[in-house]
Amino acid sequence: MSKPIEITDPGLQPERTVIAWNRTMVSFLIASVVFLRWLPHYGAGVIYLVALSLLLALGIFASQRARYRKMSRGVRAERVSADVLAVLLTTGTVLSLGVCAIVIVLGP
Template structure:
């Protein structure tokens, strides 16, 4: 398969906008980590579970971002961009587990 250049002719810079949106999502996960760190005094070390989960999900998404940008740039040249199924699945599972941990912590506390 011939190498496809990472340049594209999109005047709206779609791959860059998508990359920035995912970066904002990662910043939100870091904010969630900070909020859960505040839960350590009342809930003990159990509050570290959502912190670790958020950091791991953020790391997985960050690793996928570089590959995602390359896929988007190639997809622009080939007029076909695959959906980010892995990243969306990781983020969705993370939000669901963080919500459950928050509900359990509030109800039991």
Template sequence: MAWSRTWLALLVVTAVFLRWSPHYGPGLLVLPVVTTGAALLVALTQRRRARRGVHGIRAERLTADPVGPILLTALTIAVGAAGIGFVIAAP
């Protein structure tokens, strides 16, 4: 559920970015494409994560995987940096 809410939040960010596209042209579309891709990646790997969590609880052993947190943090910071750039460059 937490991951589902996260990819939904990514789609909301995508929709807000699309609002900018008439003003900045096709270059801006990179951002919604990246956030949509990330949302799809999160959604498509959902089942694997859930299965891993269930197995971890049953076995009483689950190793923390830092890849997901690192990628999400990097994505959010990169999208934020691009957003600041677009805000400053806005007419």
């Protein structure tokens, strides 16, 4: 097991970032539950929306520790960079969910 990282940031930037990603993860979990409520009305296509939402929430959960470590080291070195890949993946997933939901709702 790795040793804990000492935080020297008085503003606790790594903690704020992790909390923001946790809110995003919870939002996707709630969206997946809402999509489940669509199942009787729109059919099996909704399972794709549920799976995509849950997959992104699981990805955020799985990457939290690594993201926290990276942010903590960046704060200590005074060189913090944004996690552009995570933001782009999240944005792409949200757009995909929106498009798929529109297709399912307006579909045949």
